[in-house]
Amino acid sequence: MNYKIEKDVEIPAGGGRNIYPFPVMEVGDCFLATDERGYNGVVAAAHSYGSKHGMRFRTSTDHISRTVRVWRSE
Numbered sequence: 001m002n003y004k005i006e007k008d009v010e011i012p013a014g015g016g017r018n019i020y021p022f023p024v025m026e027v028g029d030c031f032l033a034t035d036e037r038g039y040n041g042v043v044a045a046a047h048s049y050g051s052k053h054g055m056r057f058r059t060s061t062d063h064i065s066r067t068v069r070v071w072r073s074e
Helices: 039-053
Strands: 030-033 057-062 067-072
Touching: 039 057, 039 067
Parallel strands: none
Antiparallel strands: 030 067, 057 067
């Protein structure tokens, strides 16, 4: 495979690809996720983001509606 190297392309603001609102959540905030990739992905993302940024999240999975509610707990 041959890749073209490009120079001077600006990096987008934010840098990350957060699809969940973890960065703006305050303690006590929550959101409901209906992730097409599966609710295990939401739980894993909350755990990973929390570990990297010193935050804690609690999750509750509803298998009937196939949703996950995520709270910021610390």
